[in-house]
Amino acid sequence: MDWTHRLRLRHVKMLLSLAQTRNISHSAVILNTTQPGLSKWLKDLEEDIGLPLFERHARGLQPTPYGEVLIAHAQRINAQLDRASSDMTALREGGSGRVVIGMSGVAASDTAPLAITRLLARMPRAKVSLVEGTTDHLTGQLVQGELDVVLGRAAPEFGDSALEMESLFFDTIDLVVRPRHPLLDVKKLDWPDLHAYRWIVWPKGAPIRNAMDRALAEAGQALPRDTLETNSVTANLTLLNNSDMIGAASHRSALRLAQMNAIRILPIRLSGFGAVAMYWRKDGFMPQAVQWAMECLREVVAEYSATRVDKR
Numbered sequence: 641m642d643w644t645h646r647l648r649l650r651h652v653k654m655l656l657s658l659a660q661t662r663n664i665s666h667s668a669v670i671l672n673t674t675q676p677g678l679s680k681w682l683k684d685l686e687e688d689i690g691l692p693l694f695e696r697h698a699r700g701l702q703p704t705p706y707g708e709v710l711i712a713h714a715q716r717i718n719a720q721l722d723r724a725s726s727d728m729t730a731l732r733e734g735g736s737g738r739v740v741i742g743m744s745g746v747a748a749s750d751t752a753p754l755a756i757t758r759l760l761a762r763m764p765r766a767k768v769s770l771v772e773g774t775t776d777h778l779t780g781q782l783v784q785g786e787l788d789v790v791l792g793r794a795a796p797e798f799g800d801s802a803l804e805m806e807s808l809f810f811d812t813i814d815l816v817v818r819p820r821h822p823l824l825d826v827k828k829l830d831w832p833d834l835h836a837y838r839w840i841v842w843p844k845g846a847p848i849r850n851a852m853d854r855a856l857a858e859a860g861q862a863l864p865r866d867t868l869e870t871n872s873v874t875a876n877l878t879l880l881n882n883s884d885m886i887g888a889a890s891h892r893s894a895l896r897l898a899q900m901n902a903i904r905i906l907p908i909r910l911s912g913f914g915a916v917a918m919y920w921r922k923d924g925f926m927p928q929a930v931q932w933a934m935e936c937l938r939e940v941v942a943e944y945s946a947t948r949v950d951k952r
Contacts, residue, residue, distance in 0.1 A: 643688035662700040719785035737929030738767040742778035744792035749893035755936040793847030794917035814894040816903040838866040840887040855910035
């Protein structure tokens with residue numbers, strides 16, 4: 641008999657516990673079982689598979705490459721079970737489904753919230769969760785089944801054979817400051833004026849940082865000597881509004897935050913831009929709430945693009 645036929649849901653929990661604690665004794669306590677029983681189960685599983693899943697050391701267990709692969713599958717199974725539980729809870733409480741959307745900073749201030757507002761108008765009882773993070777981290781969560789859709793920067797390094805990607809729009813980068821910043825009173829703003837202040841920048845390697853570095857290079861400029869790195873939209877806003885620092889934001893986000901009187905856009909044009917994409921898993925099952933969330937994201941993007949064309 642195939643070894644997978646003998647696996648039970650409890651076994652998935654056991655494997656994940658061992659991967660987390662790296663200690664059979666600790667996992668036995670957590671799982672309310674005995675250390676010999678858990679040790680025997682692991683030994684039997686390895687014999688059934690024909691591959692070692694953990695290396696035994698005096699300091700504990702260390703997953704082998706084979707174990708890492710099986711643990712990744714177990715994490716996806718566990719995430720799907722958690723999702724099934726959440727979906728059933730939502731339906732039992734009279735909801736119409738649940739959707740979990742990951743959003744990077746480029747989408748957190750504008751596109752994702754507007755799409756969710758539209759989704760809730762269409763499905764008032766839908767259960768929606770928004771998770772903010774960097775695109776690389778979010779796409780990893782998406783692969784594991786913890787998220788349904790991710791909206792973030794499009795870049796080859798975020799690709800995965802388990803994911804589909806659809807480019808939604810291209811966005812330029814703006815330099816922004818707090819309202820009543822001294823630079824807003826400068827009649828003819830130039831680069832030396834900007835270099836007199838500390839800049840808030842996204843970490844090296846982040847897509848928006850790469851786009852900004854390219855834009856600065858094309859303008860014959862470089863970052864000032866004094867910078868502060870952060871990938872948090874909330875932290876950026878707090879820093880900007882409590883200092884004279886200069887920040888960088890995607891044009892859509894900057895426009896939305898300017899409308900809210902949270903920031904002002906400096907009249908310095910940067911030529912660089914980056915693509916913003918929607919990611920989702922290739923697996924066949926997609927709940928109605930997730931499908932409609934994706935439709936709402938596309939609608940928000942299409943309406944924004946149409947508005948820009950009309951204004952021209």
